[in-house]
Amino acid sequence: MGIYGSLAQQPGVVRVLVSQLLARFPFGMLSIILLLHIQLAYGDFTSAGIVLAAQSVGQAVSGPLSSRFMGRFGMRRVLTLTSIVCAALLVTIALVHLPLPIVAGIAVLIGLTTPPVTPAVRTLYPKLVPNTQLSALFSLDAAAQELIWVFGPVVAVFVSSQFGTTAGLCVAAGFMLVGGAWFILSPAVGAVKLPPxxxxxxxxxxxxxxxxxxxxxxxxxxxxxxxxxxxxxxxxxxxxxxxxxxxxxxxxxxxxxxxxxxxxxxxxxxxxxxxxxxxxxxxxxxxxxxxxxxxxxxxxxxxxxxxxxxxxxxxxxxxxxxxxxxxxxxxxxxxxxxxxxxxxxxxxxxxxxxxxxxxxxxxxxxxxxxxxxxxxxxxxxxxxxxxxxxxxxxxxxxxxxxxxxxxxxxx
The missing domain is CATH 1.20.1250.20 (MFS general substrate transporter like domains)
Known part of the structure; x- marks a missing residue:
């Protein structure tokens, strides 16, 4: 286990690892919160399924596209823009009751503007540690991301049951902005230039x-x-x-x-x-x-x-x-x-x-x-x-x- 102690001593590794987990934390929450919010708003799970499917389609399309944009416009610009727009769209669904087709369209946009944190951080890792430690860092990242899927649904259910699904969506947007800002402002993100x-x-x-x-x-x-x-x-x-x-x-x-x-x-x-x-x-x-x-x-x-x-x-x-x-x-x-x-x-x-x-x-x-x-x-x-x-x-x-x-x- 000493390999992980050595990783922690590398400059920037702990901040990048923790901040990107916080930025990605909403995606352990969103499925269940959107499911509950749309079901309550429209009275059936079919509507919720349509909205979740629309988000998934948008997110699938955005993966390679937004990742490529990072090489053209820079990591910080793409991550900043997508984090702000995606969080704003989540708050819109939370606070405004709109016809289902419009909500499904917003869900597509949420998927399309999902911050490409995962490809960004995995592109950064080879620049943060020596080659001899890269395999261990990928392993630590894969293990740590399980925390998102263990605690994300728990937080989602707790906040939604205690304060309502509107609050749950706003909390998810807050995690996205705070975690995203912490990650985006990391010196490593500014130092690494991704060539187009x-x-x-x-x-x-x-x-x-x-x-x-x-x-x-x-x-x-x-x-x-x-x-x-x-x-x-x-x-x-x-x-x-x-x-x-x-x-x-x-x-x-x-x-x-x-x-x-x-x-x-x-x-x-x-x-x-x-x-x-x-x-x-x-x-x-x-x-x-x-x-x-x-x-x-x-x-x-x-x-x-x-x-x-x-x-x-x-x-x-x-x-x-x-x-x-x-x-x-x-x-x-x-x-x-x-x-x-x-x-x-x-x-x-x-x-x-x-x-x-x-x-x-x-x-x-x-x-x-x-x-x-x-x-x-x-x-x-x-x-x-x-x-x-x-x-x-x-x-x-x-x-x-x-x-x-x-x-x-x-x-």
Whole structure:
């Protein structure tokens, strides 16, 4: 664990890590707050689903676009503008009752103006620490982000239940502005200049590793969304989405332990040297825990097996970051992480949708089987693309140079 103490001693690392977590914290809150707010405002969950879907579409589109804009206009300008506009749109939905189509349009804009904090910070990391510590930093980041998904929903439910969903949306906007300002004003953000990409939009997808990280991330995150829906359904009274007394508390405990396993795994495993088969091994660990869930939906059994499965979650995310960082030129890393993020957002939507159908048809176990199928697809992708995944044993993560060598024929 001494590697993490060494990271903390690097100038700017702690501030960047903590401030970006605070800036991203609203996205652990927004889904549930928007769901509750729109349902209360319009009287049905269908309207809430339309608004959440609209936000997801906008956010998926914005990922690679806003990341590319950072290379053209600078990180601080893009992050500042998107943070202010996105927070203002959230407050608008909170305070003004508008027709549903207009609210859905605003939700699209919220997605489009989502601050690209994640691609920004993962682009910064190679400039903050020596190459020998980069893998550990990616691992720490992947582990720490679990705090967003453990505490975000808790804060969302507490504020919304005690003070109303209007206050909840305003609190989320406040986190976005305060955390965003702290991150944006970090000396590291001002010091690092992201050169504009010399190639056209989407050209970064010519890197096999970017496609691998995007596709594997899609299936992996889809499985996370599906198992979350399955766990909630398992404790919702009848297992088919009905209401039940302490269901939300029990499901919250299980999902918190799942995230806790990810946090522990990220700290213990994620920093280890990555081999071509490391991604597959970490996904397989999560898959084993997921398949074990089918045996019983007892709270203690689910808590244990998902904690064990969670040990591979953050390390898998860290591996995806390592794959991109070690193979993509610095000027293209922000856009690359934007595409990877888009794949994960699409995974959330797909996993939730398939899980919902499976719950209606087969109960909570149906959603867990969907999650296992998604993880199996992720494992298959990782296994079939091993030859493109870099072997970092005995090596440090080095960003490829902006210019390559040119072979000059002698005859």
């Amino acid at each position: 990409s010399r190639r056209g939009f989407g050209a970064v997808l010519r890197y096999p590793t970017v496609v691998i990280a995007t596709v594997v991330g899609f299936f992996f995150v889809a499985s996370m969304a599906a198992v979350e829906a399955g766990v909630v359904a398992a404790f919702a009274g009848d297992g088919h989405g009905g209401s039940g007394g302490h269901g939300s508390m029990e499901s919250g405990i299980v999902l918190a332990l799942f995230a806790g396993g990810s946090l522990v795994g990220g700290l213990l495993i994620g920093h280890r040297e990555m081999r071509p088969w490391s991604l597959l091994l970490r996904i397989t660990l999560v898959l084993a825990g997921m398949l074990a869930c089918v045996v019983s939906l007892n709270i203690w059994w689910l808590s244990i097996v998902l904690f064990i499965g969670g040990l591979g979650t953050a390390p898998a995310f860290a591996a995806l970051s390592n794959i991109v960082a070690s193979t993509v030129k610095f000027s293209e890393t922000a856009e690359a992480y934007g595409w990877v993020g888009m794949g994960q957002l699409m995974g959330v939507a797909a996993g939730s949708a398939f899980a919902g159908v499976a719950i209606d048809a087969f109960g909570a176990r149906g959603a867990i089987l969907v999650a296992a199928a998604m993880l199996a697809a992720a494992a298959l992708c990782a296994a079939s693309t091993m030859r493109w995944i870099p072997d970092l044993k005995g090596r440090t993560i080095e960003v490829p140079p902006e210019t390559g060598t040119v072979t000059i024929p002698l005859a």
